[in-house]
Amino acid sequence: MSGLIVIVEDEEDILELIEYNLEKEGFETVGFTSTKNVSQFLEEEKVDLLIMDRNLPGVEGSEFVAQMRDLGVETPVIYLTAKNKESDIEEGFERGGDDYITKPFNMKELVLRIKALLKRTKKDRNEGKVVYRDIILDLGSRELTIDGKNVELTKLEFDLLYTLIANQNIVLDRDYLLERVWGGDAIYQDRTVNVAINRLKEKIDPDKSKEYIKTVRGIGYTLC
Known part of the structure; x- marks a missing residue:
């Protein structure tokens, strides 16, 4: 174990x-x-x-x-x-x-x-899985696989990716992400979201070939 x-x-x-x-x-x-x-x-x-x-x-x-x-x-x-x-x-x-x-x-x-x-x-724990393209999030073990390979995420990054996938047809503004992922804590700001998104992108798409996450200027983020 x-x-x-x-x-x-x-x-x-x-x-x-x-x-x-x-x-x-x-x-x-x-x-x-x-x-x-x-x-x-x-x-x-x-x-x-x-x-x-x-x-x-x-x-x-x-x-x-x-x-x-x-x-x-x-x-x-x-x-x-x-x-x-x-x-x-x-x-x-x-x-x-x-x-x-x-x-x-x-x-x-x-x-x-x-x-x-x-x-x-x-x-x-919930044994469900969430799938988007070649991404599989296992909600029970809280593990991420992309194209069959394990990718290590922090708890925050996992929650952020799950929130994006659960709302994949919607542009999520930074305030919504702060509320859902960070719990709306006042110490966190828009820059917190930007940094976390960029870190997540580096982990799930290091060679920038898949472009899972799209930035909508002045609003927020959505999945491509």
């Missing part, structure tokens, strides 16, 4: 231990010692699982997860924490957790729970 797992743990020795063991199991890991920058990473990358401590500097782990859930982020979460009272565990699940493991913990049990949760959540 493979996948990208984000670990938020402020004790660096524990963080390194978890990363080492998960990478031995074939997972890709990215570690953070606080919730700072985690939201941006989740926005930009396709993350399969979040392992979250609760006793963190700044925002407490379960508060961060609750905020994330309010924004519509559905990434599965396992809490790994020293907060072990029954009320703590109930609170963790109420704040959007999918599983709860208390410290001290058994590494083998953690790995088994990760595999079980990933197997369950991947099975539950």
